Amino acid sequence: xxxxxxxxxxxxxxxxxxxxxxxxxxxxxxxxxxxxxxxxxxxxxxxxxxxxxxxxxxxxxxxxxxxxxxxxxxxxxxxxxxxxxxxx
Numbered sequence: 001x002x003x004x005x006x007x008x009x010x011x012x013x014x015x016x017x018x019x020x021x022x023x024x025x026x027x028x029x030x031x032x033x034x035x036x037x038x039x040x041x042x043x044x045x046x047x048x049x050x051x052x053x054x055x056x057x058x059x060x061x062x063x064x065x066x067x068x069x070x071x072x073x074x075x076x077x078x079x080x081x082x083x084x085x086x087x088x
Contacts, residue, residue, distance in 0.1 A: 041069045
């Protein structure tokens with residue numbers, strides 16, 4: 001999902017530049033709460049890597065992330081199967 005930010009304008013057209021939220025954990029949490037949209041595991045990993053965590057925090061989040069990644073993949077498979085059947 002893209003959000004318009006108050007940051008730079010495209011100098012040739014004067015349009016606001018769209019930026020991805022995926023590096024902002026707070027925005028991702030809002031999206032999850034409002035739209036039940038799960039962030040892609042790649043983006044979640046980036047969020048984890050950008051934080052200044054202790055070794056213990058990092059290990060704990062990594063354990064949780066591995067479970068998230070597995071569940072995300074399984075949900076994608078199930079969703080794809082449902083959509084295939086509906087599209088048939």
